[in-house]
Amino acid sequence: MKKFLCAALVSVLSVSAFSTVFAGEISPATGAQPVPFSEVPGIKVGHYTDLENATGTTVIIAENPDGAIGGVDVRGGSPGTRETDLLDPTKTVQTVNAVCLTGGSAFGLDAAGGVMKYLEEKGMGVDVGVTVVPIVSTAVIFDLAMGEDAALGKDMVRPGVEEGYKAAQNAFAGLEWSDGNIGGGTGAGAGDMKGGLGSYAYKYGDLYVGAIVVANPAGQIINPDTGEIVAGKVDPETNSFIDLEEWTMSDRYEMPSSAENTTIGLIVTNAKLTQSEANKLAEMAHDGYARAIEPTHTVSDGDTIFAMSVGNVESSASTWGEVTTNMNLIGVLAVNAMENAIYSAGYNAESLAGVDGAATLREEGRTPSQPE
Template sequence: MSTTPSSPAPAGAITDVAGIEVGHHTDPRRPTGCSIVIARQGAVAGVDVRGAAPGTRETDLLAPGNLVEQVHAVLLAGGSAWGLDAASGAVRWLEEQGIGLDVGFGRLPLVPAAVLFDLPVGDARVRPDAAAGYAACAAASRAHPAEGNVGAGAGAVVGKMFGFGHAMKGGIGSASVTVAGVTVGALIACNAVGDVVDPETGQPLAGARTPDGQALRDARRALLRGEAPHPLLAGSNTTIGVIATDARLSKAQAQRLATVGHDGLARSINPVHTMSDGDTLFALATGVRESHPGMMVLATMAAEAVARATVRAVQAAHTLRLPDGTVLPAMRDLGHSLGLR
């Protein structure tokens, strides 16, 4: 089965959005890591949680009816709920830069966060902490961010539906779309229980492999023909990410952008939003562009950027060999350098 997408590799990155910076910190001991999306001038934000087992921080303040209008960064991390500690390091770094909400006694950086479950990869006692979040911020820039086995994608794995031993390496990816002078970009860390598929054809690109490990099983078709999935620990899979635009949006519109971004996950992951996933997407609007082509167009752009970034997460990944001998092949290696065919 081919693992080459029919559509051309997407170009661009979330940092094509004016006012957005991205930094990664990767801990090679496991591996695991965290990624930060920074809006130094603040950004109107929204969030939509679709998975049944999320790990998040500061999501309630993003509700349209709540007081705070802007946040200053969004953190994505491995390490399950322990990884939320990385956000405190990001807050410290941002405060040192004078970035945050003026509360009269200082500037308070607002940093919502979401985590994914990468604990089966290596020593689970190694996870992102405050120092990791601080380091990710210190590394942030406007350059196109690294993709694949870095940051929040360092320990990501996809296709665990039929057992961890038949899964493949996930990762983190980015993409952007520009229409009428307005840009929408996405940064996606994919640790899904399902397969990553080509949004144009539905063809599986990375995910659950056949029992002999030599090809993709196609999880959707396998489930529909009656193959039973392996028991899954709740919350042990998740795709998390950030959508950003330079358009000027209200909080309600930013929340809608996060909501429609999940359409991009539905096009590029199958199955998605399961009881074992904690799928969470944030949206940031920097407001640099005073006009935009309307929410219908922005919604279409957001879904497209998310789908492309999800594909990039597995296209850019590299094969991971664990100390116990488990090999998690990457899309680029399946059936080639691993000698599986």
């Protein structure tokens, strides 16, 4: 957590033209405290992980059978998504039952069908009379070049209906999990190194704001507090990181132009939001990408962030006499949660399929040095 986060939040709330009213026990005096993502109420998280073939699927399910208010913001140049148009506030259905973050590139979108199948069996979705239709918004990363099956072409293993079903099943089983090579982050990369899945959350009174992310950027993952590179491109002769932003600006390196990267994530909160506000929250959270990935939102990335409002905790702000939801507070928490989740994804990734992971390199005493 950033050293001055709590002070910054209090500062934001004390601007003269800005006053804040909270429901329940929310109070600026309590400050924001980091908590495990698993403590965020109103959701279940499940994964399907295939370490041999370096791919997998992660699903975050709203516990309310009627779903949660959802939003999305897509910034990257090469996205692969499903059920994003429905999250437009002008559309009829305002809810989402689950968000699926998966490997497999566009093929991996099939995993959403497995999540839908499982949720339909549990009666969770939009009631259309003859059945319920679960709304499962999905985004994918490109991980087709990772794993033992990468040379099999059309016969390689990719997440599909069966894998999505298992991920949803595991969510309801309540299996424990940790950041790194798991679920949708199993085949993720960052430069020459492993990316992964990361998570982070804050509690602020009764308010929870958390981020879960699959970090698979074309750029490098950095420690947002120190600016040090955690995962990225390495000079094999010196075992030192190469600063991709600096090299790109000096014409010593050209970022890949193919659509082989993407960071996809979700902000989940128990704050009561409208769909417009959920979309705004997803938009604001992209600042977390910019703080933890250098460079970010490149033409190679399909960067996408979803948002889910799974509760009824209310906060309000009055700016120039207009009372609205306190999106400044929720947004600041979301940005900080997202940047720390990305850092955790890179920091906790282990070596896999011949690609070095930061966690393994630390254990072996081979962590690359920082650029000079």
